[in-house]
Amino acid sequence: MSSSTSNVVAITGHGSFITLQSHVLAEERRHPEATGTLSWIISALAISAKTIAAKLKRARLEDVLGEIGSENVQGEQQQKLDVIANTVLLRVLQSRDGVAVLGSEENDELLHVDAEGGRHYSVMFDPLDGSSNLDVGGSVGTIFSIYRVAEGRGSTLLPGREQVAAGYVLYGSSTIFVMTSGSGVHMFVLDPSIGAFIRVAEHLQVPARGSTYSVNEANLASFPEGYQRFLAQCRDTGFSSRYAGAMVADVHRVLIKGGVFLYPPTAKAPNGKLRLMYEANPMAWLIEQAGGAASTGRGRILDVQPEELHQRVPVILGSRDTVADLMSCLA
Ligand code: AHM
Ligand code: MG
Numbered sequence: 001m002s003s004s005t006s007n008v009v010a011i012t013g014h015g016s017f018i019t020l021q022s023h024v025l026a027e028e029r030r031h032p033e034a035t036g037t038l039s040w041i042i043s044a045l046a047i048s049a050k051t052i053a054a055k056l057k058r059a060r061l062e063d064v065l066g067e068i069g070s071e072n073v074q075g076e077q078q079q080k081l082d083v084i085a086n087t088v089l090l091r092v093l094q095s096r097d098g099v100a101v102l103g104s105e106e107n108d109e110l111l112h113v114d115a116e117g118g119r120h121y122s123v124m125f126d127p128l129d130g131s132s133n134l135d136v137g138g139s140v141g142t143i144f145s146i147y148r149v150a151e152g153r154g155s156t157l158l159p160g161r162e163q164v165a166a167g168y169v170l171y172g173s174s175t176i177f178v179m180t181s182g183s184g185v186h187m188f189v190l191d192p193s194i195g196a197f198i199r200v201a202e203h204l205q206v207p208a209r210g211s212t213y214s215v216n217e218a219n220l221a222s223f224p225e226g227y228q229r230f231l232a233q234c235r236d237t238g239f240s241s242r243y244a245g246a247m248v249a250d251v252h253r254v255l256i257k258g259g260v261f262l263y264p265p266t267a268k269a270p271n272g273k274l275r276l277m278y279e280a281n282p283m284a285w286l287i288e289q290a291g292g293a294a295s296t297g298r299g300r301i302l303d304v305q306p307e308e309l310h311q312r313v314p315v316i317l318g319s320r321d322t323v324a325d326l327m328s329c330l331a
Helices: 003-014 020-029 037-057 080-094 131-136 217-222 225-236 247-257 276-289 320-330
Strands: 067-071 077-079 099-104 120-129 140-149 165-171 175-180 185-191 196-201 212-214 260-263 293-295 315-318
Touching: 020 037, 020 185, 020 196, 037 080, 037 120, 037 140, 037 165, 037 175, 037 185, 067 080, 077 080, 077 131, 080 099, 080 120, 080 131, 099 276, 120 131, 120 276, 131 140, 140 247, 140 276, 165 247, 165 276, 175 247, 175 276, 212 247, 217 225, 225 320, 247 260, 247 276, 247 315, 260 320, 276 293, 276 315, 293 320, 315 320
Parallel strands: 099 120, 212 260
Antiparallel strands: 067 077, 120 140, 140 165, 165 175, 175 185, 185 196, 260 315, 293 315
């Protein structure tokens, strides 16, 4: 299919032709007190996503796959593309008015930026989630979470319920941008022929029940007993197992098709592996905004009081009723 034909499909297939930019501007108009700063930050994230998507496409050709030979603060081997994606986001976001604080999986500490007057925001992100998938051509993603920061409070980490926008970009068979700013979850697909994200779905809803679970089952023996009981129950009742090893890809499937995504505590990682500020919180808010549930196994993820940028938390996300079944096994 030629690229011009695929644009026609995008227009006729969805009735209207709304870009991410126009969607965000329309949302902004619904809030008369909005200054436009948040819209600019989201547009910076979209530009970063397009840049990262382009770099990923050429990674094998330009020999930028593989490890760089250094570790991040969490003792994980950094991939060359982790560093490239992080640099893209830092550069683009630092140049936007109103960005006062940046927190990245790839940086040890919060980065403070001299923001001009007006409203100030902090942006937390995982530049390239699931990057060990890169060597095998698998899906990876970018996750982001945005907070408003009060003057002089830039070092204060806020709980997830205070987010003002959150989302992810899935770099898979297409480049998909999913976001919420508190009025539902909306999905955009990059049309590479025009370089714009086009809205393909509004107000996504996670099905109330699903029959797929997504977990690294190799760790089963060291999960707390309630998780083991739940997973046994799933197997007995005909669930399927799907695990991409990239949270963005796994959560995207749950968002569209229902089911549950888990990263429980393990012997090796007693608080689970995933990080609260730039993995668990944004995904939890998206799933809740889509009618699903998000828990640490003990309480709502969005209510966890953060203590540090890279803190880890057990993660349960998915269909409302399926998560409720798991919670009763954990009780
Ligand atoms: P990363 O941010 O270093 O890529 O790690 C997070 C990733 C998630 O995308 C994924 O769900 C999880 O780690 C997979 O971990 P495991 O290999 O232990 O199953
Ligand atoms: Mg990650």
